[in-house]
Amino acid sequence: MSAPLTSLDRPNSYIGRAVPRPNAKRLLAGRGRYVTDIRLPRMLHAAFLRSSHAHARIISIDAEAARALPGVHLVATGPDLAKICTPWTGTLDHFKGMTSEPQLPLPLERVVWAGQAVVAVVAESRALAEDALELISVDYEELPAVVDLDAARQSGAERVNPAVGSNICFRAQLDSGGVDDAFASALHVIEQDFSFGRHTPVTLEPRAIIADYESESGMLTVHHATQTPYQFQDLYSRHYGIPEARVRVIAPDIGGSFGMKLHVYHEDMAVVGLSMLLGRPVKYVADRIESFVSDIHARDHQVKARMAVDAAGKILAMDVHDVTAIGAFSTYPRTSVVEGNQVIRLIGAPYDFKSYRAALEVVFQNKVQTSQYRAVGHPIACAVTERMVDLAAARVGLDPLAMRANNVIADDAYPTASPTGYKFEALSHQACLERLRRLMDYDALRAEQAELRRRGIHRGIGIATFVEITNPSPAFYGVGGARISSQDGATLSLTPSGEVRCAISVTEQGQGTEAIISQIVADQLGVAQEHVKILTGDTEVTPHGGATWACRGAGIGGETALQAARQLKANILEIAGLILQEQPAALDIVDGQVVGKATQKPRLSVAEIARISYFRSDTLPPGTQAQLTVSHHFAPQGYPFAFTNGIQGCYLEVDVDTGFVKLLKHYVVEDCGRIINPMLVDEQLRGGVVQGLGAALFEECRYGETGQLLNGSLADYLVPMAMEMPDIVIDHVETPTADTILGAKGCGEAGTAAASACVLNAVNDALTTFGASINAIPITPARVLKALNRY
Amino acid sequence: MSRAGDLDEADDAVRVRMVVNGRKTACDVAPRDTLVDCLRNQLELTGTHAGCEMGACGACLVQLDGRAVHACLMFAVQADGARIDTIEGLAESGVIADLQAEFHRRNALQCGFCTPGMLMTAHDLLSHDARPDRETIRDALSGNFCRCTGYEAIVDAIAAVAEARTTKASQPAEGSSS
Numbered sequence: 001m002s003a004p005l006t007s008l009d010r011p012n013s014y015i016g017r018a019v020p021r022p023n024a025k026r027l028l029a030g031r032g033r034y035v036t037d038i039r040l041p042r043m044l045h046a047a048f049l050r051s052s053h054a055h056a057r058i059i060s061i062d063a064e065a066a067r068a069l070p071g072v073h074l075v076a077t078g079p080d081l082a083k084i085c086t087p088w089t090g091t092l093d094h095f096k097g098m099t100s101e102p103q104l105p106l107p108l109e110r111v112v113w114a115g116q117a118v119v120a121v122v123a124e125s126r127a128l129a130e131d132a133l134e135l136i137s138v139d140y141e142e143l144p145a146v147v148d149l150d151a152a153r154q155s156g157a158e159r160v161n162p163a164v165g166s167n168i169c170f171r172a173q174l175d176s177g178g179v180d181d182a183f184a185s186a187l188h189v190i191e192q193d194f195s196f197g198r199h200t201p202v203t204l205e206p207r208a209i210i211a212d213y214e215s216e217s218g219m220l221t222v223h224h225a226t227q228t229p230y231q232f233q234d235l236y237s238r239h240y241g242i243p244e245a246r247v248r249v250i251a252p253d254i255g256g257s258f259g260m261k262l263h264v265y266h267e268d269m270a271v272v273g274l275s276m277l278l279g280r281p282v283k284y285v286a287d288r289i290e291s292f293v294s295d296i297h298a299r300d301h302q303v304k305a306r307m308a309v310d311a312a313g314k315i316l317a318m319d320v321h322d323v324t325a326i327g328a329f330s331t332y333p334r335t336s337v338v339e340g341n342q343v344i345r346l347i348g349a350p351y352d353f354k355s356y357r358a359a360l361e362v363v364f365q366n367k368v369q370t371s372q373y374r375a376v377g378h379p380i381a382c383a384v385t386e387r388m389v390d391l392a393a394a395r396v397g398l399d400p401l402a403m404r405a406n407n408v409i410a411d412d413a414y415p416t417a418s419p420t421g422y423k424f425e426a427l428s429h430q431a432c433l434e435r436l437r438r439l440m441d442y443d444a445l446r447a448e449q450a451e452l453r454r455r456g457i458h459r460g461i462g463i464a465t466f467v468e469i470t471n472p473s474p475a476f477y478g479v480g481g482a483r484i485s486s487q488d489g490a491t492l493s494l495t496p497s498g499e500v501r502c503a504i505s506v507t508e509q510g511q512g513t514e515a516i517i518s519q520i521v522a523d524q525l526g527v528a529q530e531h532v533k534i535l536t537g538d539t540e541v542t543p544h545g546g547a548t549w550a551c552r553g554a555g556i557g558g559e560t561a562l563q564a565a566r567q568l569k570a571n572i573l574e575i576a577g578l579i580l581q582e583q584p585a586a587l588d589i590v591d592g593q594v595v596g597k598a599t600q601k602p603r604l605s606v607a608e609i610a611r612i613s614y615f616r617s618d619t620l621p622p623g624t625q626a627q628l629t630v631s632h633h634f635a636p637q638g639y640p641f642a643f644t645n646g647i648q649g650c651y652l653e654v655d656v657d658t659g660f661v662k663l664l665k666h667y668v669v670e671d672c673g674r675i676i677n678p679m680l681v682d683e684q685l686r687g688g689v690v691q692g693l694g695a696a697l698f699e700e701c702r703y704g705e706t707g708q709l710l711n712g713s714l715a716d717y718l719v720p721m722a723m724e725m726p727d728i729v730i731d732h733v734e735t736p737t738a739d740t741i742l743g744a745k746g747c748g749e750a751g752t753a754a755a756s757a758c759v760l761n762a763v764n765d766a767l768t769t770f771g772a773s774i775n776a777i778p779i780t781p782a783r784v785l786k787a788l789n790r791y
Numbered sequence: 792m793s794r795a796g797d798l799d800e801a802d803d804a805v806r807v808r809m810v811v812n813g814r815k816t817a818c819d820v821a822p823r824d825t826l827v828d829c830l831r832n833q834l835e836l837t838g839t840h841a842g843c844e845m846g847a848c849g850a851c852l853v854q855l856d857g858r859a860v861h862a863c864l865m866f867a868v869q870a871d872g873a874r875i876d877t878i879e880g881l882a883e884s885g886v887i888a889d890l891q892a893e894f895h896r897r898n899a900l901q902c903g904f905c906t907p908g909m910l911m912t913a914h915d916l917l918s919h920d921a922r923p924d925r926e927t928i929r930d931a932l933s934g935n936f937c938r939c940t941g942y943e944a945i946v947d948a949i950a951a952v953a954e955a956r957t958t959k960a961s962q963p964a965e966g967s968s969s
Binding site: 020021024025026027028029030031032033034036037039127201202203204205206253254255256257258287288509510511512679680683686687688689690691713714715719721722723725727728751 | 821823824831832836837838839840841842843844845847848850877878879882891894895896897898900901902903904905906907910925928929930932933934935936937938939940941942943944945946
């Protein structure tokens with residue numbers, strides 16, 4: 001009762017409110033419409049014969065029997081598609097010196113990983129297409145496969161691409177100076193090697209695409225389960241020589257993406273070509289095994305790290321070397337080196353020290369490509385940094401939380417920059433740290449841990465501070481020559497009955513994009529949220545924009561919607577002013593009614609303004625042209641990225657007899673700036689954390705010596721399930737960015753960024769009394785027992 | 792009646808009769824078609840999803856004679872004579888309306904691909920155990936993979952519905968209102 005009124009008490013104040021997602025009800029009724037569900041008239045189905053070898057030369061392909069099978073419409077090999085599709089190369093100009101072989105939908109001469117698509121069959125059903133695959137024989141000459149990362153780096157190693165001199169894709173170095181001096185003068189030098197396994201996004205809906213080329217009009221329509229329809233419109237247009245305006249990409253409901261569905265896949269490019277060759281719609285849905293061998297994988301790093309620390313526990317310097325394996329090609333169009341680049345630039349980012357040196361080596365292997373997956377590079381940088389901080393704390397004799405409190409960049413030190421040159425506008429490490437201490441009841445948890453340890457129960461507490469990159473400017477891809485937009489566009493209309501329709505270029509994969517855009521538009525216009533309809537995911541309907549990746553939907557898409565809504569509101573009030581004989585500045589809109597700003601008394605409904613403007617323009621003053629549709633674009637300016645920060649805590653128990661780790665509770669304090677919908681932010685964090693927990697304990701793509709993936713099924717590749725996951729307690733600090741009116745930054749990757757680091761630290765904390773140490777992810781029971789010398 | 796000998800394969804189709812979402816349904820399937828293929832492709836009940844095709848992910852769960860089963864692990868011909876209820880049927884009948892509303896209110900779904908299977912499991916669980924604790928709910932969901940949510944909101948939603956149903960059941964009939 002006595003609580004003061006906040007901005008949320010005003011009508012239509014949706015920014016900051018936990019409202020459910022309007023578009024989720026369909027999904028709850030089984031009325032989602034995923035690409036997997038779509039059937040078009042005369043649609044055919046593609047299936048792919050895949051390479052059984054990790055590296056081999058194609059001698060010959062015999063597909064006569066497959067072609068003769070009734071119901072088979074087309075069997076295509078590399079040369080068939082090479083005639084109509086230009087090759088692509090996964091390099092960007094700002095990564096100096098990087099190389100990668102040109103790629104085509106299907107290979108001409110060599111296969112470079114086990115599972116690579118080699119021959120496409122298009123038939124009247126998927127089952128028939130798969131029957132036909134069994135009738136195809138490919139004669140291969142096996143070549144030496146580059147499987148092991150260390151072996152790949154040796155001079156004289158077998159090469160993934162025999163035409164070039166080494167398996168190195170890219171090298172980079174950073175050096176702020178003063179590193180050797182700092183190490184020479186430090187009381188403590190901590191050194192540690194780390195290894196991070198390969199894992200893969202495992203979206204529940206696999207990749208799915210339907211390409212529908214109509215030769216009469218030269219129009220290509222692609223129903224594509226992707227985050228980035230505009231990027232694919234551009235790519236299909238350029239690689240198949242179709243004018244951009246005749247390529248339409250529709251991304252309907254998407255069954256999970258997490259970065260995986262924004263890369264170019266050979267099969268997807270092939271399907272476009274197959275549809276062009278046949279003049280009919282062609283559908284391809286990866287089955288689960290195909291997903292494991294052809295979706296991008298992620299991570300796969302070997303890191304050597306050193307940290308110099310003074311007697312008081314102050315971090316003086318870090319020196320790191322990251323080697324990462326990316327498969328046989330660098331992925332197109334975003335490359336496979338962004339991950340490593342972000343690893344070396346994010347290491348040490350939360351901490352106040354000056355001397356930093358890093359080297360990055362990105363190496364080819366005969367495995368499927370790795371590339372951007374949720375929290376690109378962050379989990380590696382975070383795990384290395386945070387484990388080193390814990391090792392340093394132990395050496396100095398400080399509590400891990402105290403060690404961090406001594407070293408994080410102070411909240412009053414902004415603006416500032418990381419030793420690697422990232423510019424920070426305003427972060428809140430100290431506030432988050434103190435909030436986490438209270439949220440976890442840290443001291444009580446430590447006391448409980450000590451008490452249980454006396455009873456032979458080994459619990460661990462892990463802490464991980466992090467920084468996340470969000471709202472990327474063209475510095476991310478545009479400067480490297482990629483036609484990937486960092487701006488977004490929205491077209492906002494007042495409909496004749498006074499409702500609002502917003503077509504915007506950010507896309508929905510379930511994170512709540514459409515919900516938050518409708519909140520922002522309703523809030524800014526002064527109408528009820530249910531009167532705002534959002535359209536996304538169709539290049540024919542919305543303006544061109546970056547869409548959804550790198551945590552840009554709320555910060556950039558949201559600001560686009562906000563600015564568009566303000567423009568539309570101004571246009572509505574201009575007409576209202578004419579009708580009411582009032583200055584527009586003296587009017588406002590509240591709950592769909594134009595009101596006097598001073599009196600807040602309703603004067604005229606927005607619906608009435610729409611009615612008059614659309615149907616009785618004759619009653620408006622001569623010369624009036626009501627502009628009830630506005631199109632608006634917004635590109636981020638100011639800081640190249642809006643960095644966010646936060647801290648996570650993990651409480652777990654290690655069974656030292658079996659090596660099993662039981663996660664008990666997870667804690668997150670996060671600062672993503674202005675929060676538009678607290679419930680959706682929390683759910684982004686929870687989902688992100690769980691992907692990090694899976695990486696920490698379970699997930700790993702395991703390969704045999706010949707480069708065969710050994711665990712390509714959901715029974716063999718372990719993903720986090722409900723039973724193993726803890727409840728996750730979340731709190732927020734809100735430091736809006738001043739670069740936008742909205743002030744929002746991203747939050748989708750924050751959970752994943754630090755969760756695995758937290759678990760790594762917590763497991764090591766639990767094992768302290770045994771003198772055991774683990775510095776590899778995933779932390780499998782076998783690794784735990786090995787560390788305990790029990791296996 | 793076929794003129795060409797190589798068209799004989801079409802004769803492989805088998806007629807399957809089921810009661811799907813309360814309606815008698817007959818369809819012709821190939822012996823190798825799974826139940827999920829038949830539901831999705833022939834009956835256009837696309838709310839049932841195929842996620843792993845080996846019974847690990849739970850996206851394809853449907854009710855067969857009142858029990859939750861994996862539609863990807865059964866051939867359609869094995870369902871001959873059975874009563875099948877899919878998400879579409881449960882949604883239309885209103886029996887899971889409270890679960891759907893609570894999932895919506897708590898945002899216990901993101902991409903929605905696992906959601907029909909989650910609702911099947913939740914419905915199955917609550918019909919056997921009116922007051923499951925969180926551990927029991929998590930255990931019941933151990934065959935349902937969700938990559939988006941982290942599960943907690945799903946557990947919360949099911950727990951809340953269990954509590955609401957129990958409260959409602961314990962109230963005298965005249966005290967109920969709508």
